[in-house]
Amino acid sequence: MIAEFVKKRRQQAGLTQPELAEKAGVGLRFIREMEQGKETLRLDKVNQVLKLFGYELGPVEMKRDYLLKTDPGDIKIKGLDANLLLKKNKRAKS
Numbered sequence: 001m002i003a004e005f006v007k008k009r010r011q012q013a014g015l016t017q018p019e020l021a022e023k024a025g026v027g028l029r030f031i032r033e034m035e036q037g038k039e040t041l042r043l044d045k046v047n048q049v050l051k052l053f054g055y056e057l058g059p060v061e062m063k064r065d066y067l068l069k070t071d072p073g074d075i076k077i078k079g080l081d082a083n084l085l086l087k088k089n090k091r092a093k094s
Contacts (some may be wrong), residue, residue: 002037002046002057003034003035003036003037005055006031006035006049006050006053007035009053010035010045013052013053017032017035018031020049020052022053024048024049024051024052025048026045026048026049030045031049034046034049039049041070042075043057045067
């Protein structure tokens with residue numbers, strides 16, 4: 001999810017991976033890993049990149065009843081999109 005989003009936005013902005021890395025203040029390797037869908041990435045760096053497009057990742061509040069009824073073994077965290085929400089950053093200037 002995040003990989004496709006970032007790649008699409010980067011291409012729409014007419015940026016190369018090295019240009020995006022420089023503008024976001026992260027390494028080129030980070031951008032490449034992000035666009036390839038690496039499952040473990042630092043959230044602060046992900047948000048540095050997303051900030052350029054006016055977005056950020058943040059926690060999603062879950063209902064207590066859901067957590068109590070759910071077996072912890074059933075909750076699988078895969079990639080960056082589990083229990084996180086991609087939201088439009090209201091403070092960003094697009």
